[in-house]
Amino acid sequence: MTAFLTRLFGRLPVGYLQLTHNRGRLLAALAGVAFANVLVFVQLGLAGAMAESVAIPYRLFKPDLLLVSPAESEVLSDAATLPRQRLYQAMVHPDIKGGTSIYMARATWISGRNASSSIQFFGLAPDATPFFQDALAAPLVSLSLPDTALVDTLTRFVDMQSYAKAHPEAPVPFEFQNRQLGAVGTVSIGGGFGGDGVFLVSDQTFFRLFPKRSSATPSHILLALAPGADPTRVAAELARAFPPDTVRIRTVTQATGQEIRHQMTKRPTGLVFAFGVLIGVIVGIVIAYQVLSADVADHVREYATFKAMGFRQRFFVSIILEEAIILAAIGFWPGLAFSHLFYTTLASLTNIPIFMTPERAVAVFFGTIIACSVSGLLAMRKLAAAEPAELF
Amino acid sequence: MTDAAISVSGLDHFFGEGEARKQALFEVNLEVARGSLTILMGPSGSGKTTLLTLMGCLRAVQAGSIRLLDRELSSSDESLRIDMRRRLGFIFQAHNLHDSLTARQNVMMGLQVHGRGDPTRQALAVDHVLQRLGLGERLDYLPANLSGGQKQRVAIARALVSNPDIIFADEPTAALDAVSGLAAVQLFKDLGRARGTTTVMVTHDPRILDLADRVVTLEDGRIVNSRHAPV
Numbered sequence: 001m002t003a004f005l006t007r008l009f010g011r012l013p014v015g016y017l018q019l020t021h022n023r024g025r026l027l028a029a030l031a032g033v034a035f036a037n038v039l040v041f042v043q044l045g046l047a048g049a050m051a052e053s054v055a056i057p058y059r060l061f062k063p064d065l066l067l068v069s070p071a072e073s074e075v076l077s078d079a080a081t082l083p084r085q086r087l088y089q090a091m092v093h094p095d096i097k098g099g100t101s102i103y104m105a106r107a108t109w110i111s112g113r114n115a116s117s118s119i120q121f122f123g124l125a126p127d128a129t130p131f132f133q134d135a136l137a138a139p140l141v142s143l144s145l146p147d148t149a150l151v152d153t154l155t156r157f158v159d160m161q162s163y164a165k166a167h168p169e170a171p172v173p174f175e176f177q178n179r180q181l182g183a184v185g186t187v188s189i190g191g192g193f194g195g196d197g198v199f200l201v202s203d204q205t206f207f208r209l210f211p212k213r214s215s216a217t218p219s220h221i222l223l224a225l226a227p228g229a230d231p232t233r234v235a236a237e238l239a240r241a242f243p244p245d246t247v248r249i250r251t252v253t254q255a256t257g258q259e260i261r262h263q264m265t266k267r268p269t270g271l272v273f274a275f276g277v278l279i280g281v282i283v284g285i286v287i288a289y290q291v292l293s294a295d296v297a298d299h300v301r302e303y304a305t306f307k308a309m310g311f312r313q314r315f316f317v318s319i320i321l322e323e324a325i326i327l328a329a330i331g332f333w334p335g336l337a338f339s340h341l342f343y344t345t346l347a348s349l350t351n352i353p354i355f356m357t358p359e360r361a362v363a364v365f366f367g368t369i370i371a372c373s374v375s376g377l378l379a380m381r382k383l384a385a386a387e388p389a390e391l392f
Numbered sequence: 393m394t395d396a397a398i399s400v401s402g403l404d405h406f407f408g409e410g411e412a413r414k415q416a417l418f419e420v421n422l423e424v425a426r427g428s429l430t431i432l433m434g435p436s437g438s439g440k441t442t443l444l445t446l447m448g449c450l451r452a453v454q455a456g457s458i459r460l461l462d463r464e465l466s467s468s469d470e471s472l473r474i475d476m477r478r479r480l481g482f483i484f485q486a487h488n489l490h491d492s493l494t495a496r497q498n499v500m501m502g503l504q505v506h507g508r509g510d511p512t513r514q515a516l517a518v519d520h521v522l523q524r525l526g527l528g529e530r531l532d533y534l535p536a537n538l539s540g541g542q543k544q545r546v547a548i549a550r551a552l553v554s555n556p557d558i559i560f561a562d563e564p565t566a567a568l569d570a571v572s573g574l575a576a577v578q579l580f581k582d583l584g585r586a587r588g589t590t591t592v593m594v595t596h597d598p599r600i601l602d603l604a605d606r607v608v609t610l611e612d613g614r615i616v617n618s619r620h621a622p623v
């Protein structure tokens with residue numbers, strides 16, 4: 001290793017030799033860097049899972065559609081209702097090819113003794129298949145039978161194994177708020193951070209489950225554009241046709257992005273994640289600084305000797321950066337391994353879509369190198385104490 | 393090029409500020425011939441180390457003049473002083489070896505200050521000087537596994553390896569027993585003579601005085617006696 005690094009740097013790897021000479025300090029430093037990495041990965045993982053779980057329900061819709069929602073609708077599932085009239089008004093526009101209404105409501109499912117899950121229901125028109133992701137086309141049609149549902153295999157607090165074989169020909173019966181329903185298929189959506197699962201039903205079944213809701217007041221409206229129509233222009237023209245400030249018209253993609261941003265910046269959870277990342281970075285910088293500055297302090301006489309020999313400041317900078325980068329590059333891996341373990345454990349316990357992405361791993365790797373380098377540069381200040389004239 | 397490796401004239405030096413300001417050197421004049429071994433003596437606090445650090449470019453000249461290897465050090469900036477230090481060798485009272493570097497690696501640092509060189513040639517030069525100092529069997533030892541005398545010899549090797557024009561040594565034998573101290577000084581006097589190296593050394597060791605070309609005595613910051621050794 002020394003020979004390899006000597007080739008690489010064109011000088012003896014003094015930083016590397018110094019770090020590895022004091023094994024106890026090295027291990028403490030690596031543990032610290034790994035710990036800070038885990039902190040950052042956990043927060044980024046939760047934030048990523050939050051964004052992912054926001055995006056998953058939107059993915060039920062075809063992404064090139066316009067989503068018409070009530071004015072206060074930062075969050076898809078929290079939207080108030082809007083008049084179905086808007087659908088008919090929109091259809092008048094020459095570039096609108098078709099539309100469908102979506103009804104949403106949340107209810108608690110008592111699936112057994114002491115087992116209750118908060119379920120998000122989507123009421124959809126079974127013949128509106130062109131508006132939904134292709135994989136839903138066939139299952140959606142089977143919802144035309146009354147009191148049938150597509151149930152979420154990722155529902156929390158319920159053993160969903162018995163529903164795995166649910167099929168239109170062999171519905172799996174279950175009770176929901178004193179109604180007998182039949183599962184005719186499954187989806188894998190997951191409740192994310194706001195609920196425990198998502199069930200899809202036909203609009204007719206939806207009104208039976210939620211008698212206070214009316215077909216005249218959907219939660220959202222999906223509009224399909226004529227081929228080649230510019231969504232931004234059509235959205236602007238529609239907005240002018242509707243009474244001012246009563247609706248938001250966005251593409252499904254825009255709505256997804258805006259909700260993710262809202263969850264990350266306006267909701268306490270999102271801010272907690274950002275704060276958590278900051279804490280992780282600070283912990284990392286402080287630990288690396290402690291180790292590197294202790295190392296400089298322990299070698300002040302040796303550094304002063306190097307100064308007397310004629311080494312310049314950039315030599316000392318390169319030694320300390322060498323130490324910082326080695327700490328970061330080694331400490332990262334145990335941090336990554338622990339974080340991966342944490343992700344898989346949390347995902348299997350909670351059905352939250354938390355997983356390692358290559359982009360995140362690479363970003364944290366370089367972030368670690370930068371953070372450790374900052375620590376190194378801060379530790380450089382201790383080098384001023386190395387005064388060669390004091391050596392004699 | 394003049395005959396003098398070092399020529400000091402009218403050198404004053406002060407420590408501290410205001411009330412605490414204290415003069416350590418007064419009007420020091422001194423010429424050190426190339427290739428000579430000059431010994432500085434004098435009582436504790438007489439200014440020997442101060443003079444050595446000024447001549448060795450480790451401190452800025454405040455008043456007076458020092459010409460070192462034909463370069464004027466008064467009014468020199470830190471950058472010139474760092475460049476000059478690369479042409480000098482220092483041997484300190486403490487060996488100041490890097491505890492995580494082997495004997496070889498410590499000596500190698502004395503070459504690497506001059507930048508990338510041919511690694512094979514550098515390794516040969518390092519091994520040669522260590523062998524010359526009797527450390528051929530200890531090349532890959534860490535300082536912790538060397539005796540005091542061996543460590544000091546590694547430090548001497550580090551100072552000699554790059555063929556410095558001048559060596560400054562401040563009580564280099566203080567940490568050694570009498571025999572190995574004398575042997576070490578004899579060694580670098582021989583090496584110096586072979587290479588024409590100029591040496592300025594502070595010592596109290598009377599037996600070393602016999603090896604000197606010249607003995608300069610300081611008292612209270614003034615040179616009181618400068619005696620050339622009988623030839």
Ligand SMILES: Nc1ncnc2c1ncn2[C@@H]1O[C@H](COP(=O)(O)OP(=O)(O)OP(=O)(O)O)[C@@H](O)[C@H]1O
Nearest residue numbers: 407408414416434435436437438439440441442443
């Ligand atoms: N960094 C400093 N700050 C203030 N005063 C100093 C400093 N270094 C030396 N002095 C003072 O300058 C004077 C000369 O000190 P110097 O170290 O040069 O003496 P010396 O001859 O080397 O003594 P010794 O034999 O004890 O090493 C002394 O009075 C000392 O107290």
Ligand SMILES: [Mg+2]
Nearest residue numbers: 392440441442
């Ligand atoms: Mg002294």
